[in-house]
Amino acid sequence: xxxxxxxxxxxxxxxxxxxxxxxxxxxxxxxxxxxxxxxxxxxxxxxxxxxxxxxxxxxxxxxxxxxxxxxxxxxxxxxxxxxxxxxxxxxxxxxxxxxxxxxxxxxxxxxxxxxxxxxxxxxxxxxxxxxxxxxxxxxxxxxxxxxxxxxxxxxxxxxxxxxxxxxxxxxxxxxxxxxxxxxxxxxxxxxxxxxxxxxxxxxxxxxxxxxxxxxxxxxxxxxxxxxxxxxxxxxxxxxxxxxxxxxxxxxxxxxxxxxxxxxxxxxxxxxxxxxxxxxxxxxxxxxxxxxxxxxxxxxxxxxxxxxxxxxxxxxxxxxxxxxxxxxxxxxxxxxxxxxxxxxxxxxxxxxxxxxxxxxxxxxxxxxxxxxxxxxxxxxxxxxxxxxxxxxxxxxxxxxxxxxxxxxxxxxxxxxxxxxxxxxxxxxxxxxxxxxxxxxxxxxxxxxxxxxxxxxxxxxxxxxxxxxxxxxxxxxxxxxxxxxxxxxxxxxxxxxxxxx
Numbered sequence: 001x002x003x004x005x006x007x008x009x010x011x012x013x014x015x016x017x018x019x020x021x022x023x024x025x026x027x028x029x030x031x032x033x034x035x036x037x038x039x040x041x042x043x044x045x046x047x048x049x050x051x052x053x054x055x056x057x058x059x060x061x062x063x064x065x066x067x068x069x070x071x072x073x074x075x076x077x078x079x080x081x082x083x084x085x086x087x088x089x090x091x092x093x094x095x096x097x098x099x100x101x102x103x104x105x106x107x108x109x110x111x112x113x114x115x116x117x118x119x120x121x122x123x124x125x126x127x128x129x130x131x132x133x134x135x136x137x138x139x140x141x142x143x144x145x146x147x148x149x150x151x152x153x154x155x156x157x158x159x160x161x162x163x164x165x166x167x168x169x170x171x172x173x174x175x176x177x178x179x180x181x182x183x184x185x186x187x188x189x190x191x192x193x194x195x196x197x198x199x200x201x202x203x204x205x206x207x208x209x210x211x212x213x214x215x216x217x218x219x220x221x222x223x224x225x226x227x228x229x230x231x232x233x234x235x236x237x238x239x240x241x242x243x244x245x246x247x248x249x250x251x252x253x254x255x256x257x258x259x260x261x262x263x264x265x266x267x268x269x270x271x272x273x274x275x276x277x278x279x280x281x282x283x284x285x286x287x288x289x290x291x292x293x294x295x296x297x298x299x300x301x302x303x304x305x306x307x308x309x310x311x312x313x314x315x316x317x318x319x320x321x322x323x324x325x326x327x328x329x330x331x332x333x334x335x336x337x338x339x340x341x342x343x344x345x346x347x348x349x350x351x352x353x354x355x356x357x358x359x360x361x362x363x364x365x366x367x368x369x370x371x372x373x374x375x376x377x378x379x380x381x382x383x384x385x386x387x388x389x390x391x392x393x394x395x396x397x398x399x400x401x402x403x404x405x406x407x408x409x410x411x412x413x414x415x416x417x418x419x420x421x422x423x424x425x426x427x428x429x430x431x432x433x434x435x436x437x438x439x440x441x442x443x444x445x446x447x448x449x450x451x452x453x454x455x456x457x458x459x460x461x462x463x464x465x466x467x468x469x470x471x472x473x474x475x476x477x478x479x480x481x482x483x484x485x486x487x488x489x490x491x492x493x494x495x496x497x498x499x
Contacts, residue, residue, distance in 0.1 A: 002033040004179050006042065006203055007186040009049045010196025016042055021176040021205065026092030026323035027313040029361030033090075035179045038204035043211040046171050046200045050142040051217055053197025054169035058139050062116040065165050071192035072161075073109040076102065079188065083181055087152060088314035090178040092323040092363065093276050095314055098153075102181075104443075105157030108464050111446040112165035118469045119166060131481045137473040139167035140219040140243070144212045146233065147182070148225045149175035149325050150279045156182050158450070159222045162468035164189075164198055172201045173212060177325055179203050213237045220471065222463070223247065224281070226383070227409070227455045234458035245459040245471055247451065249383040250281045250411030253404040254440060255426065256289040256298060257397070257417035264438075265416045266301040270320075272414075272440035273389040274309055274367050277321040278333075281456075282412045282434075282441045286373075286380070286390050288400050295393045299348060299371050306349040306367045306389070313359060323356075323363040324386065330363045333386030337368050340379040340390075346371040351387060375403065383409065397422065405431035411452030414440050433457065 004023070005012035015036020023033040057065075076083070084098040093101070121135035145159035152174060160170040174182040182201050189199045202208055212218055213236045220243040223233040227248030237244040254272070256265050272284040287302075289295040312319035324330045334352060341347055351366025365387055373380050373390040380390060394400040404413045414436035415426045423437045433452035436442030444450055444465065451462030461471040 001031065004033055004035045004183060004203065006036060006038060006046070007183050007201040008046045009200070010190050015203070021203075023090055023177065023179065024326055024363075025089060026325055026363045027359055029327065029363060033180070035176050035203045037176065038202045038208045038211075040207065040211040043171075043202055043204070043208055044215065046202050047142060047215055047217050049197040050169035050171060050200060053195050054139070054142055054167075057164075057169060057195055057198050058167040060167070062119055062165075062167075065167065066113050066115050068189075068193045069109055069113045069115070069161065069165055072189055072194075073106055073113070075188040075192055076106055076109065076185070079184075083153065083184060086180045086184060087178070088322070090180050091149065091152060092314055092325055093279075094319050094322055095317070097276055097321070098314070101151050102153040104151075104154040105161070107446040108154075108157050108161045111464065112161040115165040115469075118466075119473065121475070127479075128481075130483065131479060133477065133479050135475050135477045137166070137469070138476055139473055141168060142171065142218050143168045143220040143222070143472060144171040144173065144218050145222045146173045146209055146212065146225070147175060149177040150276065150281070151224075152178040152181045153185065155224050156185065158464045158468075160199055162464055163472040164194065166469060166472045168472055169198050170200070171212070171218070172199070173204055173208050174201060176203055176205060209233070210236070213242070214240050216240070218242065220244070221246075222471070224463075230458050231455070243471065245451075245461050245463065246457070247281070247463065248456050248458065249385075249409055250283075250452065250456050251286060251380070251383055251404075251407050251409045252282060252284050252412040253286045253288050253392075253407075253414070254284045255394075255400045255404075255413070255415040256287060256294060257415065257419065257422060258291055258294050259418045260416040261418070262297060262301055265298065266305060268416070268440040269302065269389065270305050270309070274306070274321055274387045277324050277365065278387040279325065279385055280441075282443050283385075284414065284440050285384060285388065286392055286403075288392050288394050288403055290394050290397060290400050292393060295371070295391060299369075299391060302369055302389070303348055306369045309367045309387075311354060311356065311364055311366055313356070313362075321387065323359075324365055325363065327363050329385070330365055333365060333384060333388065336379050336382070336384045336386070337388060340370050340373070340377070340388075343377040343379060345373045345377060345379065345390070375406075381408065401426060401430055405429070408454060409452070409456045410454035411456035412436065412442050414438075414442060
């Protein structure tokens with residue numbers, strides 16, 4: 001059986017804690033590898049290495065740091081097939097979906113290649129008599145990221161590509177369920193020319209997380225995961241004086257107006273609701289048709305499509321989606337489906353009985369579709385994070401806006417309509433951080449920022465884009481005067497002004 005290591009000081013380092021986690025093959029249910037779970041001492045070793053590496057890396061000019069990013073991009077693209085195969089084998093998403101995960105990370109590398117421009121400060125000549133004022137963006141130092149199981153390539157690259165380009169050293173604590181791709185990407189970063197210690201991977205569980213949050217030399221922490229853990233990371237990290245951005249859970253709604261093209265809407269909901277087995281923080285998990293007549297028509301179109309979804313091993317090129325990541329997570333989703341039935345929702349399509357011939361021990365689950373879900377139901381309030389789409393009927397436009405606006409989560413939302421005025425009003429009024437207009441998964445491109453509202457995000461700055469540069473740097477402002485000669489005759493006890 002394969003045994004993973006940590007990646008510290010530019011190479012693999014065996015775990016020393018004596019504790020290990022199992023890495024499953026979700027398609028077969030078998031344990032395929034063990035991953036070491038770091039102790040506080042092992043995390044501290046990585047921090048000490050990072051401190052030394054960062055001081056030297058920060059002195060490298062931005063153009064040369066960008067060249068490392070260009071090299072890294074080329075290497076990730078060159079090794080795309082290997083990375084996608086590894087990702088699928090540990091997560092369970094299809095090969096095509098895994099390549100999409102990696103490609104989204106590549107787009108962040110492309111953004112980070114522009115760091116010479118992005119990290120520029122400001123300059124004012126002659127702000128006062130003989131006085132110039134200028135600012136510079138400097139790296140924070142050693143920073144860390146705690147990343148989720150569902151995007152083991154994209155989310156780490158969201159974080160460390162920008163952080164490292166800005167001159168920081170980065171410690172990545174990936175999900176212990178999917179360590180393979182983060183470790184391989186660290187090897188490629190070294191091959192791209194980054195100094196040893198600038199990017200390190202420390203595997204672990206809560207002990208490693210707490211060590212990151214409490215270590216005095218780690219200046220900032222980025223997190224993506226569930227809202228309960230995001231809130232914990234934010235409060236604990238902030239209490240220890242760190243800058244923290246923590247992205248949490250979601251319950252993304254798709255509002256369907258009566259004038260929408262139902263065939264288009266059906267296609268979009270199938271892809272956005274069931275892709276990656278629903279294990280996306282931007283998955284559409286609630287459809288809100290406006291009027292009962294529209295709801296009946298939409299359910300009639302969705303039902304056969306959900307029943308026909310091809311659930312198969314990740315290597316099947318025709319698979320809509322593969323297995324869930326673990327047996328534990330599959331059980332959690334099943335419990336939510338059971339609860340939905342008890343709560344009185346109408347289970348139009350029941351995926352609980354799905355079994356994959358030849359893969360009976362795999363973590364597969366068929367697609368489920370609920371109708372007549374109400375906002376009072378726990379299954380509506382909570383994030384299910386599986387191949388389950390819920391229909392909540394709205395009587396009019398205002399009620400449709402109120403549903404996502406009042407929900408505890410505010411990550412993403414979409415509206416399907418041909419009415420530009422309705423779309424514009426919706427985008428302005430809805431209380432959600434990312435909005436799609438006839439776009440089901442409104443994940444911004446790399447040069448914009450990603451982040452939700454309410455319990456979907458904790459902290460003031462979002463992931464990647466301009467906010468990523470702001471998060472991983474701090475402003476230093478210099479006021480300079482070069483006198484022509486002589487000494488001031490009088491001491492000035494008044495605060496300086498430009499009067």
